[in-house]
Amino acid sequence: MNSRRKNLLGGILHDNIVLSGLMVISPVIICGDTLRNALALIYAFSAITFLSVLISSFVPKKLPYTAKVIIYALISAAVYIPVKLAAKEFYPDSIERIGIYYPLLAVNSLIVFQTEAKFFKMKKLDMMISLIFCIIGFDAVMLITGFLRELFAYGTINSKIVDVNTLINGLSQPFGGFIFLGLMCGVYRFIRSFVSKNDRQIRSEASVSDK
Amino acid sequence: MFLINDLITLLAANLILSQALGTSTIFIAAGSKKNLVGTACVITLFTTIGSAAAYFVDKALPSSVSDMRLLFYTIIIGILYILLLTIFYYVGRSYFEDFRKYIHVSAFNCAVMGTLFTINQRAAMDSSLFELGGYVSAGFEAGIGFIIAAIILTAAYRKLNSSKVPAAFRGFPAMLVYLGIISMAVYSLK
Amino acid sequence: MLKKARKERLIWLDIMITLLTLELMSYFYYGIRSVVLAGVCVCTAAIAEVISLRMMKRRFTADDLTCTSDAMILALMFPSVMDYKVAAIAVIFAVIVAKNIFGGRANMIFSPAAAAYVFVLTSWGHQLLQYTEPHVKTGVFDTPAALVNSASHTFNMTGNVDHTDFELLLGNFSGPSGAVSILLLVVAAAVLIFRRSISTGAFIGTICGVGFFACVTPMINSRAGSLKYSLVMNMVLFSAIYIVSDVRIAPKRNYYAFFYGLFIGVVSYVLVLTAAKENAIVIVSVLFTPIALGFKNLEKRIEKAASEHKESEDNDVTESVMSGKETATE
Numbered sequence: 001m002n003s004r005r006k007n008l009l010g011g012i013l014h015d016n017i018v019l020s021g022l023m024v025i026s027p028v029i030i031c032g033d034t035l036r037n038a039l040a041l042i043y044a045f046s047a048i049t050f051l052s053v054l055i056s057s058f059v060p061k062k063l064p065y066t067a068k069v070i071i072y073a074l075i076s077a078a079v080y081i082p083v084k085l086a087a088k089e090f091y092p093d094s095i096e097r098i099g100i101y102y103p104l105l106a107v108n109s110l111i112v113f114q115t116e117a118k119f120f121k122m123k124k125l126d127m128m129i130s131l132i133f134c135i136i137g138f139d140a141v142m143l144i145t146g147f148l149r150e151l152f153a154y155g156t157i158n159s160k161i162v163d164v165n166t167l168i169n170g171l172s173q174p175f176g177g178f179i180f181l182g183l184m185c186g187v188y189r190f191i192r193s194f195v196s197k198n199d200r201q202i203r204s205e206a207s208v209s210d211k
Numbered sequence: 212m213f214l215i216n217d218l219i220t221l222l223a224a225n226l227i228l229s230q231a232l233g234t235s236t237i238f239i240a241a242g243s244k245k246n247l248v249g250t251a252c253v254i255t256l257f258t259t260i261g262s263a264a265a266y267f268v269d270k271a272l273p274s275s276v277s278d279m280r281l282l283f284y285t286i287i288i289g290i291l292y293i294l295l296l297t298i299f300y301y302v303g304r305s306y307f308e309d310f311r312k313y314i315h316v317s318a319f320n321c322a323v324m325g326t327l328f329t330i331n332q333r334a335a336m337d338s339s340l341f342e343l344g345g346y347v348s349a350g351f352e353a354g355i356g357f358i359i360a361a362i363i364l365t366a367a368y369r370k371l372n373s374s375k376v377p378a379a380f381r382g383f384p385a386m387l388v389y390l391g392i393i394s395m396a397v398y399s400l401k
Numbered sequence: 402m403l404k405k406a407r408k409e410r411l412i413w414l415d416i417m418i419t420l421l422t423l424e425l426m427s428y429f430y431y432g433i434r435s436v437v438l439a440g441v442c443v444c445t446a447a448i449a450e451v452i453s454l455r456m457m458k459r460r461f462t463a464d465d466l467t468c469t470s471d472a473m474i475l476a477l478m479f480p481s482v483m484d485y486k487v488a489a490i491a492v493i494f495a496v497i498v499a500k501n502i503f504g505g506r507a508n509m510i511f512s513p514a515a516a517a518y519v520f521v522l523t524s525w526g527h528q529l530l531q532y533t534e535p536h537v538k539t540g541v542f543d544t545p546a547a548l549v550n551s552a553s554h555t556f557n558m559t560g561n562v563d564h565t566d567f568e569l570l571l572g573n574f575s576g577p578s579g580a581v582s583i584l585l586l587v588v589a590a591a592v593l594i595f596r597r598s599i600s601t602g603a604f605i606g607t608i609c610g611v612g613f614f615a616c617v618t619p620m621i622n623s624r625a626g627s628l629k630y631s632l633v634m635n636m637v638l639f640s641a642i643y644i645v646s647d648v649r650i651a652p653k654r655n656y657y658a659f660f661y662g663l664f665i666g667v668v669s670y671v672l673v674l675t676a677a678k679e680n681a682i683v684i685v686s687v688l689f690t691p692i693a694l695g696f697k698n699l700e701k702r703i704e705k706a707a708s709e710h711k712e713s714e715d716n717d718v719t720e721s722v723m724s725g726k727e728t729a730t731e
Contacts, residue, residue: 022235022383026321029231066296066315070289073319077285081278100328103281104321109235112319166486170524174231175398178391179498185384186377186502193379212618215671222688366691366698367510375504377457388502392516396687399522400678 011134013195017110018141018181019188024108027101028145029177035158038146040087040094042139045105047083052076052111053119053131061120072112080106110134141184149180223401226326226353227360228394233322237357238386241364249313251361255354256295257323261287262350265327266343269334284327285319292318326353363393412648413467415598419589420473420643423579426572431481432538435578438488439476445489446472449496457501467506467649468496474514474643477579478636478683479521480532482545487525491517509649510694515640515686522684530554530679532575551576553634557677560621562630569633577680580639590642599646602655603662607641607682608632610666620674635673640682641666652696661696665689 017023024045031037056072063071080103087095087102095102119127150156153172155164170176226232233254240250264287272280295314299307317323330349334341340349364386370376371385380388427435450468451461472492479488495517503510521529531548539545552574556562564574572582580586593599611631619627632638645651645665651658665685672681 022238025234026231026325029234066293069315069319070285070292073285073289074282077282080281084278100325100332103284103328104232104325106281107285107319107321107324109320166484166490168490168524170395170520173395173398173523174229175391175395175523177231178387178394182380182384182387182389182391182502183498185387186380189384190379212671212675215668216675219668219672363691366694369698370503370508370510370694373504373508375508377502377504380502385503388498389510392499392511392519392687393690395516395523396519396684399519399526399684400672400676400681400688 011137016137032145033172040091076106225356232325251358253317258350262346266346412598427578430535435481442472442476445492453501471513481578600651602658603651604646606659606662607666610663614670657696
């Protein structure tokens, strides 16, 4: 039961696709410098990934691996078109800023490779729950990154000026994204090991008290 | 002197260090020399041939349906993917098992797709670049850039995975910070 | 092991003494502000080191005092009127991000001071490259007035240097607070080379690289002038001593260290010549870290091959001795 729960909900903390799997990191590094960009990316990633994986789950499993990978990529490329058209309505400014990273979201490894390795081995309902939590995991990282980088690089929150004395302009640059994401990965791992250590401790204490 | 300047320009235009394209792929490639050579060669093949094909797509595609570009690029990469697998299967069957994984890893990732979109973006801004030769050389340059970045990472790979590195930062987080600092130096040269 | 640790501490002591003399000169030209800046940097480095080591579950020992020399190097590369907050952030970056994340002094990849300098250059470049003239003393909490570009900047842009050789030797020209006292730097280099506290190969390589190119493709009409100013300006001498020749970063063997320094010297000179990049040597030294690591990997392989060869030779000798004994008993 526990491992099933972990499989389903792990996308947020235990198996976060960005911090643990290092998937879809280029948009986070380059475009995750403001909250607005982050929101636009969250919308695009969530919509494209959810719809693509859902549609891809109907592709016959008997097909050769290469054919399936190409079909998954084609499906997500097709899903990208209406998502982009809708985004032009909601986030017209961010689309330009995000540039080439918008279409790149459609060929992310979560859709192209993880579907085959993880999601399609599950039952449909389990797959959807797990997928939603994976997407929430990405969204959370994107939000935190966008918020902190915007605050310290530009001294604003969602384009509203905040009183920050010393701004670190470099954080808005790609290298700032690399370093920030590296630090965030380290902190995430530290928290994860701390949580699992505590869990183990609680479990061992419980087993002692059971005896 | 011109060689040094060209090298610096190549470094500054590096898609990994300046645009973080294909970062996860490079982490896999830097693991061993064999992986590095295999992945780098296949990615260079994909970017070079893919760019040539992308030129014809860009030429034929009207700007009113530019959102369809991704679909066409995916078709190009898909065809290339199948072609490469078929060629390797028939030409070098003894290497096929070894090489297959590199083709799988290299086909659909940000390094290849990002290169095609970057070249398209540059050509849209500067019409003098909108020619077959320009596309192919830009694709080849991107592949070389990937190789350079992979070599930079390989040099520090052992240190970044050493037991002396704190457990929380060992491996990927340390690699990200390392690439970040190198990218920072490249950025400050601009 | 004990000998190695003692040697490390002696190196730190040697470097610290030379840095303190440079700081003294900086005090002479820029007043108490430069001393306070160095103090802020050193204290921040020590605190950051203690906290980060604690988080890594390691104890702070005397060997970890190397963080203070990195902080001093950084302080001497800054203008004396640098914002304290920016200096503190830079030192924290040097100690935590450029050093301890990679395992600390036992597993150094970058020169912490160089990485932090580039970090400041990318975020506060304007503030970093604006200096007060020598003998203009700013109060500890005063806002700096009458900032000027460095003499290096003027030289890179126009090829002119409006200072006498004597002024250049004594560091009486605008620039980083501690990196311009050429005479002191020459003495420091000689002392540190004789004490083997810096990599001789890397130092000579850097000087040769810059010097050779300055003569072959001079920046100004006179080759002698080009050679002189190329070595004096853009923190070349300071970086050659404290950053490129850092024994923790440079390859161990002088032969490889020479080429490592040579590449840095040549590339940084070309950058100054073609792009007028101020203090390019610091950026290039960070950029060339993979080359140092590559040389170090090569050294390890050679050592391993040599020890294996020696082992096999020893085995052959023992085998031949044993067979000799056996034939004697027969």
